[in-house]
Every structure is written in structure tokens, then in C-alpha cells.
Amino acid sequence: MAEGHAAHLGEALLQARELIESTVSLYRRRPAEPAAPPTGIAALGEALERIVGGARYSVGVALAGPGEFTDSVLRLLTAQPPVAAVRLLGSAEVADASFAGLCVPPGRPLEARVSESELREIVVVDGVAALVRGAARGGGQQATVVHDVAAVRALELLFAGAWARGRRLVDHLGxxxxxxxxxxxxxxxxxxxxxxxxxxxxxxxxxxxxxxxxxxxxxxxxxxxxxxxxxxxxxxxxxxxx
Missing domain, CATH: 1.10.10.10 (Winged helix-like DNA-binding domain superfamily/Winged helix DNA-binding domain)
Incomplete structure (x- = not known):
């Protein structure tokens, strides 16, 4: 009975993963919207401000490595009014270089975790908007702003899965x-x-x-x-x- 349940659960998780990946792949093949992709750290910062500035409930952030993008995201999040709950997920390198010294204003609902898995750098806001960072080209910071409901939901599920597997920052630093x-x-x-x-x-x-x-x-x-x-x-x- 237990083995059958485990097999069924494993199959369901694989199907969910395939659905998420196919949804993201489908969105990538769609014609680019006028707002994407921004190039250059200034334009990337503007895109971040647009989606994070309107956050009302939740902001989920996955950061793969230290650098300008990570610095911009952290500066923006610590400067925003403490309205939405923020969840930061970063690699061990990001945690050691950036999370450990992060100054969080009093009253801000912010939680940080560390992941040992490979991360896709994303920012998901309220389940309705997301920013996905891609590989840099020609020295610019490539990113896409996503508003498609299905694609945002897929990215939100990817983030939730990685978040669930991460360890608390305090445990990591210990x-x-x-x-x-x-x-x-x-x-x-x-x-x-x-x-x-x-x-x-x-x-x-x-x-x-x-x-x-x-x-x-x-x-x-x-x-x-x-x-x-x-x-x-x-x-x-x-x-x-x-």
C-alpha cells in the first residue's frame, strides 16, 4: 500500500514538473512583448521597480549568484514599504556574500533560505507578475517581464518547490x-x-x-x-x- 502510494506520488510530481516546464517553454516561444527584454542594469532596475513596487501580498525572489542583479534586487526590497511578505532564496554563495550582511528594516516581513540546487533567477510578485533573468549578452543584463497568468503560475510553482527544499539562513550560517x-x-x-x-x-x-x-x-x-x-x-x- 505504502509503496503504491509513493509510486503514485512520484508519478504525479513528475507530471507536474513536465507541465511547469512545458508552460514556461510555450511562453518563451511566444512573440516578445514590448516591455521585454530590458537590457542594461538601469533598464533592469526599472523593470524590477515596476513589478515589485506594486506588490501587495508576496514577493518571491531566487538569486543564483552575487553581482549587480542581486545587489539591485536587495536594495529595492529593503527600500520598499513593508507591505508584502518577502521570501529570499539564494545559493550558498549569495547567502555568504549578501544575505549575511543584509540590513532589514524593523517590521519588514522577510524570510531568507539557502538552496543547494541550481536556481533560475526569478522575481514573482503576488502570483500575477514575474521577472525572469536570462544569460547576459554583450555585457547587458537580459530579462523578461512576464504577465501571462499560466506562465507566472508555473514560475511560482518552481519557486515554491525550490523554497521548500531550502534551509533557513540561520541554519546555513551555523x-x-x-x-x-x-x-x-x-x-x-x-x-x-x-x-x-x-x-x-x-x-x-x-x-x-x-x-x-x-x-x-x-x-x-x-x-x-x-x-x-x-x-x-x-x-x-x-x-x-x-
Missing amino acids: LSPRLRSALTRSILERLRAGHTDDTAARDLNVSLRTYRRHVAEIMRGLNASSRFQAGARAVELGLLPE
Whole structure:
């Protein structure tokens, strides 16, 4: 029964993902609207102000890396009246470089999380408007303002999924760089898969003694008393996907 339910849920999630991706792809193939794409950081800032300035309920922001775009978004959000609830989702690099020192005015409903997944840089406002940033061309900042209801909803779902998998900023800042390394993730994945220490050490091309030392350091860093607890804590902190 449980296995059948899990299989059905997995199939439903895959179908939802395909629907989201097809909706975004369909929107991309449509003729560009006059307002898109703005080029240059000044024009991009104007586009951001237009959609964020009218926010009444919610603003969701995904930021993949530090730079002018990230700086512009954060400046704009901290300067806006505290009307809409703001959710910031950024990569570990963005969190370390920008989120940690972010000055949030008192009373502003703002929450930040960190994602280990690849992020699409988007700003979604009230579920009715969005800005999607694309690759820079010729030194300019390429972006598209989206008002199509179906496309905005798809982007909102993409953001919600990434947000749900992210870890709280306070938890991220409390993790040591060692716990955020690729080696730690590889070890945690093998622990969760039930690999023996011998097998995992061979996979990672390290000695058995070195592997066990890494495991012990990870458990201490996660404040876990068992390997199972370490795995659960890693999922809770977003170091491993659920």
C-alpha cells in the first residue's frame, strides 16, 4: 500500500514538473512583448521597480549568484514599504556574500533560505507578475517581464518547490564550510544509501581510516549521536534532498 502510494506520488510530481516546464517553454516561444527584454542594469532596475513596487501580498525572489542583479534586487526590497511578505532564496554563495550582511528594516516581513540546487533567477510578485533573468549578452543584463497568468503560475510553482527544499539562513550560517563541501555530501549520500564503510571509502578513493574520521567529524558537526540521526539532520538542513 505504502509503496503504491509513493509510486503514485512520484508519478504525479513528475507530471507536474513536465507541465511547469512545458508552460514556461510555450511562453518563451511566444512573440516578445514590448516591455521585454530590458537590457542594461538601469533598464533592469526599472523593470524590477515596476513589478515589485506594486506588490501587495508576496514577493518571491531566487538569486543564483552575487553581482549587480542581486545587489539591485536587495536594495529595492529593503527600500520598499513593508507591505508584502518577502521570501529570499539564494545559493550558498549569495547567502555568504549578501544575505549575511543584509540590513532589514524593523517590521519588514522577510524570510531568507539557502538552496543547494541550481536556481533560475526569478522575481514573482503576488502570483500575477514575474521577472525572469536570462544569460547576459554583450555585457547587458537580459530579462523578461512576464504577465501571462499560466506562465507566472508555473514560475511560482518552481519557486515554491525550490523554497521548500531550502534551509533557513540561520541554519546555513551555523554550518561550518566543511559540512557544506562536496565531500561531505558524497559521504552523507553513501550513509543514507546504506553503503558499508569499506565500499564507501573505495568509491571516494580514500582510506577506511580517513573515511571513518570524516564520518565522525560530520556527526559532531551535525550534533548527531548516530548515523541515522546524522542523515535525518542533513535532510532537515538541506544538505541532502528528501
